[in-house]
Amino acid sequence: MSNLIKIGTRGSKLALWQAYYVESLLQKAGLQTEIVIIDTKGDQVLDVSISKIGSKGVFTQELEDQLHDGRIDIAVHSAKDMQSNLPEGFEIIAFTERETENDVIASHKKDLNLSDASKPLVLGTSSTRRVATLKHFYPHVKTVEVRGNLQTRIRKMEEGLCDALLLAYAGVHRMGYDEMIVQKLDLKEFTPAVGQGSVAIEVAKSLDDSIKNQIISACNHTETEIKLRAERAYLRVLEGGCSIPVFALAKTEGENVVLEGGIVSLDGSERISITVSGSKSDPEALGEQLAEKVFAAGGKTILDEIKKNIE
Numbered sequence: 001m002s003n004l005i006k007i008g009t010r011g012s013k014l015a016l017w018q019a020y021y022v023e024s025l026l027q028k029a030g031l032q033t034e035i036v037i038i039d040t041k042g043d044q045v046l047d048v049s050i051s052k053i054g055s056k057g058v059f060t061q062e063l064e065d066q067l068h069d070g071r072i073d074i075a076v077h078s079a080k081d082m083q084s085n086l087p088e089g090f091e092i093i094a095f096t097e098r099e100t101e102n103d104v105i106a107s108h109k110k111d112l113n114l115s116d117a118s119k120p121l122v123l124g125t126s127s128t129r130r131v132a133t134l135k136h137f138y139p140h141v142k143t144v145e146v147r148g149n150l151q152t153r154i155r156k157m158e159e160g161l162c163d164a165l166l167l168a169y170a171g172v173h174r175m176g177y178d179e180m181i182v183q184k185l186d187l188k189e190f191t192p193a194v195g196q197g198s199v200a201i202e203v204a205k206s207l208d209d210s211i212k213n214q215i216i217s218a219c220n221h222t223e224t225e226i227k228l229r230a231e232r233a234y235l236r237v238l239e240g241g242c243s244i245p246v247f248a249l250a251k252t253e254g255e256n257v258v259l260e261g262g263i264v265s266l267d268g269s270e271r272i273s274i275t276v277s278g279s280k281s282d283p284e285a286l287g288e289q290l291a292e293k294v295f296a297a298g299g300k301t302i303l304d305e306i307k308k309n310i311e
């Protein structure tokens with residue numbers, strides 16, 4: 001095979017792990033690869049909260065520019081960080097097999113437990129979903145915003161900014177910090193962000209079809225794709241960027257998809273979570289159906305309120 005697939009990625013360790021992972025899948029399929037590291041606005045602006053930079057494409061825009069110019073053939077991202085509506089001319093063609101979806105508490109301190117309201121606990125996170133979820137289920141827990149890559153966050157924690165970090169298992173595991181995990185959080189409470197744990201491969205729609213097909217057959221995990229299609233369709237209706245506390249998690253059961261998802265108000269006072277199920281053959285319809293039900297149950301009011309607040 002003479003085609004060289006140029007893999008664009010951000011330069012953080014997690015992004016590089018993802019790029020090397022995709023590279024290994026492509027190489028196993030006999031394809032030649034090269035990794036191209038690209039700096040993004042989201043990587044540069046570490047002192048401002050993501051919700052203030054504007055969530056739309058802070059981590060993806062530069063990669064899309066290079067996809068457009070043909071300097072890279074594919075862009076590798078955490079599926080979770082991908083907007084639900086990609087800019088015109090781009091598409092996700094593959095989702096890699098999903099890692100364990102849970103959020104976890106990670107710390108150098110042991111004997112921490114969310115449920116123990118008798119001890120003060122400060123958790124570092126920069127996710128509005130996690131903050132709002134904590135306010136809802138564990139109002140005694142305090143939070144502090146901590147940004148930067150995982151290594152930076154761990155350093156800030158060890159310097160005393162917080163007792164523990166609230167993170168995705170997938171990232172902690174991929175970075176080799178399993179021994180820091182003190183608690184794996186319940187999916188029913190900390191229902192993950194859409195796409196958490198999977199790696200998405202984005203291309204310019206104009207990429208040659210035969211190359212696309214080789215990439216798909218090397219990297220795409222069909223069950224994961226079905227789940228993420230359902231979750232992302234839900235997110236698309238809500239137009240929820242990563243600064244909005246929405247969540248959804250799909251499971252496949254035989255020929256069906258079970259999709260649970262909802263929204264939390266920023267102050268944690270209201271949380272709506274609904275489960276729908278339907279055929280694997282149309283996961284997007286299921287995501288849309290969930291959105292309709294969440295809206296009807298009061299989610300629309302919560303969402304409008306949040307959007308007003310973020311502007």
Ligand SMILES: NCc1[nH]cc(CCC(=O)O)c1CC(=O)O
Binds near residue numbers: 080081169172197
């Ligand atoms: N928003 C940052 C981000 N994007 C993807 C992951 C973890 C890996 C994944 O879920 O794919 C993380 C860190 C975190 O949320 O703890």
